[in-house]
Amino acid sequence: MTPLLELENVAKTFAPVEGCANTVLSGIDLEIGASETLAIVGPSGSGKSTLLFLLGTLETPTTGRVLWEGRDLAELSTGRLADFRNREIGFIFQEHHLLPQLSAFENVLVPTLASKAGRDRSLLAQRAEGLLATVGLKDRMAHRPAQLSGGERQRVACVRALINAPRLLLADEPTGSLDRRSADELTDLLLSLNESEGVALVTVTHAPKLAQRMQRGFELLDGSLCEAGRETGT
Ligand SMILES: Nc1ncnc2c1ncn2[C@@H]1O[C@H](COP(=O)(O)OP(=O)(O)OP(=O)(O)O)[C@@H](O)[C@H]1O
Numbered sequence: 001m002t003p004l005l006e007l008e009n010v011a012k013t014f015a016p017v018e019g020c021a022n023t024v025l026s027g028i029d030l031e032i033g034a035s036e037t038l039a040i041v042g043p044s045g046s047g048k049s050t051l052l053f054l055l056g057t058l059e060t061p062t063t064g065r066v067l068w069e070g071r072d073l074a075e076l077s078t079g080r081l082a083d084f085r086n087r088e089i090g091f092i093f094q095e096h097h098l099l100p101q102l103s104a105f106e107n108v109l110v111p112t113l114a115s116k117a118g119r120d121r122s123l124l125a126q127r128a129e130g131l132l133a134t135v136g137l138k139d140r141m142a143h144r145p146a147q148l149s150g151g152e153r154q155r156v157a158c159v160r161a162l163i164n165a166p167r168l169l170l171a172d173e174p175t176g177s178l179d180r181r182s183a184d185e186l187t188d189l190l191l192s193l194n195e196s197e198g199v200a201l202v203t204v205t206h207a208p209k210l211a212q213r214m215q216r217g218f219e220l221l222d223g224s225l226c227e228a229g230r231e232t233g234t
């Protein structure tokens with residue numbers, strides 16, 4: 001079956017900021033199936049965020065191809081690529097990036113503003129409310145980010161990433177700033193959203209506990225991506 005997203009021999013070299021060019025990724029091959037869950041681990045600076053940005057089309061590869069359901073995304077114009085990204089891909093960033101002046105509810109609806117006119121605003125508002133209730137924030141919808149805890153802010157960021165019903169959710173250290181209990185709860189939440197929404201999930205993490213709960217695990221080291229063997233069973 002054609003993968004949802006595929007990286008084919010992808011390399012990424014950043015132009016020199018000072019001194020020499022920096023080759024962060026080389027020869028990366030990766031296939032992600034619909035509804036799959038993957039973890040990517042690796043030392044700081046190994047290129048995990050860069051890889052996630054390539055998967056999310058926020059960065060372009062220096063060489064190699066990024067294919068969505070077999071189609072080379074380099075063929076899309078900038079405008080079509082932005083539409084595609086807005087529709088199909090949800091991001092949870094290393095920092096939550098919520099807008100401080102908006103409520104949790106309004107933050108969740110931000111990604112819907114970029115899409116073409118004609119969408120039913122009341123249906124979107126219902127979906128936002130329903131998802132916020134699912135993540136336990138029914139009573140926090142009117143709160144601004146500064147009036148929420150760190151864990152609550154990350155849950156709002158999860159809902160915002162899912163509002164357009166994407167098929168791929170990319171999370172960059174989503175539990176990095178959370179205590180153990182909130183981190184466990186957020187992991188439960190990501191996996192239940194993966195199940196209920198059927199969204200594929202790629203998580204970059206330093207937390208072995210989070211990584212182990214994903215179906216597949218990868219390590220990024222010296223620019224290469226290696227799949228870790230997994231024991232069967234639980
Ligand atoms: N836009 C850029 N221009 C130049 N170099 C960059 C750019 N973005 C990242 N880099 C470099 O690429 C390398 C990988 O960065 P990246 O942010 O992908 O690492 P990471 O594995 O996510 O690290 P961390 O665990 O600390 O978040 C770093 O050496 C960084 O300095």
Ligand SMILES: [Mg+2]
Nearest residue numbers: 048049094172
């Ligand atoms: Mg990073």
